[in-house]
Amino acid sequence: MRLYMKFLSMHIKSQMQYKTSFVFTTLGQFFVAFATFLSINFLFDRFDYVGGFSYEEVLICFAVMMMAFSASELIGRGFDRFPAMLGNGSFDRALVRPRNVIFQVLASQMEFSRLGRFVQAVAVLVYAIPRSGIYWTWDKILTLTLMIVCGAFLFFGLYVLYAAFSFFTTEGLEFMNVLTDGGREHGRLPFGVYGDGVLKFLTYVVPLALVQYYPLLYLTGRTDNFLYALTPIAALLFLLPCYVFFRFGLRHYKSTGS
Amino acid sequence: MIELKGINKTFRVAKRQAGFGRAVKALFSREYETVQALRDVSFCVADGEMVGYIGPNGAGKSTTIKIMCGVLTPDNGACLINGRTPWKDRVAHVREIGVVFGQRSQLWWDVPVIDSFELIRDIYRVDENEYKKNLDELTELLELGEILKTPARSLSLGQRMRCEIVASLLHNPKILFLDEPTIGLDAISKIAVRQFIKRLNEERGTTVLLTTHDMQDIEALTERIILVGKGQILLDGNLAELKTRATEGASAEEMVAELYREYEI
Numbered sequence: 001m002r003l004y005m006k007f008l009s010m011h012i013k014s015q016m017q018y019k020t021s022f023v024f025t026t027l028g029q030f031f032v033a034f035a036t037f038l039s040i041n042f043l044f045d046r047f048d049y050v051g052g053f054s055y056e057e058v059l060i061c062f063a064v065m066m067m068a069f070s071a072s073e074l075i076g077r078g079f080d081r082f083p084a085m086l087g088n089g090s091f092d093r094a095l096v097r098p099r100n101v102i103f104q105v106l107a108s109q110m111e112f113s114r115l116g117r118f119v120q121a122v123a124v125l126v127y128a129i130p131r132s133g134i135y136w137t138w139d140k141i142l143t144l145t146l147m148i149v150c151g152a153f154l155f156f157g158l159y160v161l162y163a164a165f166s167f168f169t170t171e172g173l174e175f176m177n178v179l180t181d182g183g184r185e186h187g188r189l190p191f192g193v194y195g196d197g198v199l200k201f202l203t204y205v206v207p208l209a210l211v212q213y214y215p216l217l218y219l220t221g222r223t224d225n226f227l228y229a230l231t232p233i234a235a236l237l238f239l240l241p242c243y244v245f246f247r248f249g250l251r252h253y254k255s256t257g258s
Numbered sequence: 259m260i261e262l263k264g265i266n267k268t269f270r271v272a273k274r275q276a277g278f279g280r281a282v283k284a285l286f287s288r289e290y291e292t293v294q295a296l297r298d299v300s301f302c303v304a305d306g307e308m309v310g311y312i313g314p315n316g317a318g319k320s321t322t323i324k325i326m327c328g329v330l331t332p333d334n335g336a337c338l339i340n341g342r343t344p345w346k347d348r349v350a351h352v353r354e355i356g357v358v359f360g361q362r363s364q365l366w367w368d369v370p371v372i373d374s375f376e377l378i379r380d381i382y383r384v385d386e387n388e389y390k391k392n393l394d395e396l397t398e399l400l401e402l403g404e405i406l407k408t409p410a411r412s413l414s415l416g417q418r419m420r421c422e423i424v425a426s427l428l429h430n431p432k433i434l435f436l437d438e439p440t441i442g443l444d445a446i447s448k449i450a451v452r453q454f455i456k457r458l459n460e461e462r463g464t465t466v467l468l469t470t471h472d473m474q475d476i477e478a479l480t481e482r483i484i485l486v487g488k489g490q491i492l493l494d495g496n497l498a499e500l501k502t503r504a505t506e507g508a509s510a511e512e513m514v515a516e517l518y519r520e521y522e523i
Contacts, residue, residue: 003380010377014368017409089362095329097381098353254331254345256269 003099007107015112022113029116033066036188037124051193057220058189059128064144065187065212066121068151069180070114076156077109082163083173086253101250105163134219143215143229150232151211155180157242158206164242167249183208190216210235260303260326260433260465265335267296267321267489295321296332297489305432306463308455310476310497312514313486314523319469322486323435326467327357340432353382356426360438363418364425365410371421372406375428382429389428396424400454416447423451427458434458436468440475452478473510487523 015022040062044055053061073080085091085108094104134140162176183206186194191202191213202209210231218228270290296318303309313319324330325337328344328351337343344351365374379389397403400420410418419439426434436455440448456479458464470476476483476497483500485493493500497510504513 006377006380010366010369010373013373014366017368089359090364092324092327092329092359093362093364095348096327096352096355096357098349098383099381254329255333 004107011110025113026116029113030120033117033120040188051190053190056128056132059124060132061190061216062188063121063125064147065184066117067148069155069184070117071152072155073111073114076159077111078105079159079163081109083166140219143219146232147211147215150235154211154235154238157239160242160246164246164249167253179206187212207235207238259305259340261338263300263336265296265299265332265337267332269293269295295489299491301484301494303465305465308459308466308480310480310483311467311469312483314518317486318489319486323437328352354432356431356434358422358426358436358439360441365421367411368409370407370409378425378428384429392428392430416443419443433465438470440472455479473514477510485517487521492521
């Protein structure tokens with residue numbers, strides 16, 4: 001952990017060398033996210049409810065996904081940029097250092113401009129929480145926290161999966177963005193509104209719905225079953241195959257070179 | 259002590275052919291060919307020895323180094339370095355080796371060099387006093403002084419290479435692998451780097467294995483050379499001895515060119 005803080009300070013020093021660039025990227029991030037926010041507003045200008053959810057409820061959904069995503073990007077950027085690390089040989093450097101490989105990949109990149117998105121998510125959440133009509137008891141607060149934290153881990157797992165794929169090929173990995181960026185963009189609405197097929201996929205294959213749709217049902221009082229509040233924890237199981245696949249990719253890399 | 263015995267390494271490379279039609283076809287079915295990168299490579303390097311590992315481009319030099327560093331696993335064969343197999347005991351092994359990849363930097367581009375050094379100190383868990391002593395010694399030897407406060411991006415290539423070498427030595431490794439350490443350097447920097455490697459070997463007894471295309475590096479530093487071509491060790495011997503075999507009055511450069519021709523590599 002101390003070493004991680006050390007890496008953190010190095011990244012801050014590096015990025016502060018280019019202050020203007022940092023400010024503009026952060027602002028850019030903010031506005032990109034703002035566009036999504038606007039689209040929700042336009043939608044609710046026309047309709048009072050989407051898939052049975054009110055404006056404020058959808059805002060909570062949007063803020064949770066945005067927060068989870070930006071947190072995962074802030075921390076897990078190293079896995080997102082992993083193909084570059086393989087390409088320029090800095091991964092070989094990591095292998096000749098006496099530290100855990102996953103730790104080193106994690107520490108190799110940190111993207112502070114993502115704070116722009118994170119801050120917006122916080123702002124939206126602060127706006128929506130008192131207006132949502134939810135009576136905030138401890139179990140509801142726990143549910144919300146689980147959604148954000150487990151959501152961040154889930155997105156992180158997707159990055160690790162992406163990195164694992166890049167051990168084998170550098171081509172055609174764009175499809176992973178459907179899950180990460182797509183998950184974020186479409187996650188602004190409860191996944192239930194996209195139909196049964198999508199919901200099943202997001203429950204059993206890539207369990208994004210476990211950190212969003214099901215706990216939201218509990219949060220908004222649509223179900224009293226407390227198990228729905230705990231589904232984000234189940235989503236963490238997704239990290240296991242991601243990790244195993246990464247180890248497998250690493251073994252492959254060590255036997256083939258690049 | 260470095261011991262390699264019967265190391266074989268093959269790569270599977272996708273065949274690529276010219277032309278758009280072929281490229282489309284390659285999307286669906288790829289043809290692979292197997293390239294034998296290393297064939298029955300065996301050699302020993304004693305503690306404190308300096309060895310030049312030479313050969314033309316693509317001969318297998320870097321592959322050998324990567325295997326010895328634990329980055330690559332060979333198909334078969336044994337490799338023991340200080341009693342450990344690099345790819346099996348990676349963490350313990352890399353603590354005792356230093357590696358300089360001449361064409362790649364391990365310094366942080368935008369921060370002062372000294373900050374990169376301190377990070378490396380923490381990565382290797384080097385004791386503070388030992389680090390201080392070591393750093394002072396190395397900076398004095400390589401005349402780094404003020405350079406340490408400069409970000410790596412503003413250094414000249416020669417200055418940067420000297421910093422790279424220091425970065426690889428901060429944890430006091432017993433073995434140093436240098437992959438083309440003088441590539442692209444000017445005459446003064448080259449000489450500084452060579453002198454430094456020599457002193458390092460004399461004073462600390464560090465085992466040095468270096469690959470290079472610059473025969474003056476070899477002449478200045480090593481007595482023993484290992485020649486590799488097409489993945490095989492072709493020759494392992496004393497530089498002085500080789501000279502007597504070569505044409506009268508030939509420079510080291512010419513001598514090696516003669517060897518390459520002789521072995522048709």
